[in-house]
Amino acid sequence: MPADDHTHDHGSELSEMQLRVHALETILTEKGYVDPAALDQIVENVETKIGPHIGARIIARAWVDPEFKQRLLADATKAVNSTAGLDPVSNHLIAVENTPQTHNVVVCTLCSCYPWAVLGLPPVWYKSAPYRSRAVIDPKGVLAEFGVSLPSGTAIRIWDSTAETRFLVVPMRPAGTEGWSEEALATLVTRDSMVGTGLPKSPEKPEAAR
Secondary structure, eight states: OOTTOOOSOOSOOSOHHHHHHHHHHHHHHHTTSSOHHHHHHHHHIIIIISSHHHHHHHHHHHHHOHHHHHHHHHOHHHHHHTSTTOOOOOTTEEEEEOOSSEEEEEEOSSSOOOOHHHHOSOOHHHHSHHHHHHHHHOHHHHHHHTTOOOOTTOEEEEEEOOSSOEEEEEOOOOTTOTTOOHHHHHTTOOTGGGTTSSOOOOSSOGGGOO
């Protein structure tokens, strides 16, 4: 659009939900119930200190460091908390490894328990009733809807998250990445691959995966 084209709408760029949240925040701040600085810190933490990029770093480290991988599978909380530069995670994180024989999928059948510290905010589909029920009843069908096709002999194991226990899937390292750095490998790790509803990106077509 040309810079001098002024035919566009000059209304608020915030959605209705954002406007409601902003109004509620204003009221709570004026009444002294919340501290704006504390809210800003929470937002910064969500944007920079939690999220799937944290999980991707952990998976990439496991791919290049066999000793770290063993520690991750033995005690994910302790292994993650030993990684420099990451905020501590609580004591209920369990890592499960995908293999040619077994593919792991994480679901929370009761609500939407999710490892925020390493994956960030849960996606809408993870919280939906259809996913929470069908992932257990028809895991192959659900994976097919996510575009995941597994070899016929691969077993699918479902892990049910709770308030006490959260899971992180360690996907298989993509072929053709021998010699890649940890940083480069992290770019292939997707959020869905760490839940089990996706696979890592292909080194030839990194834009093709979630």
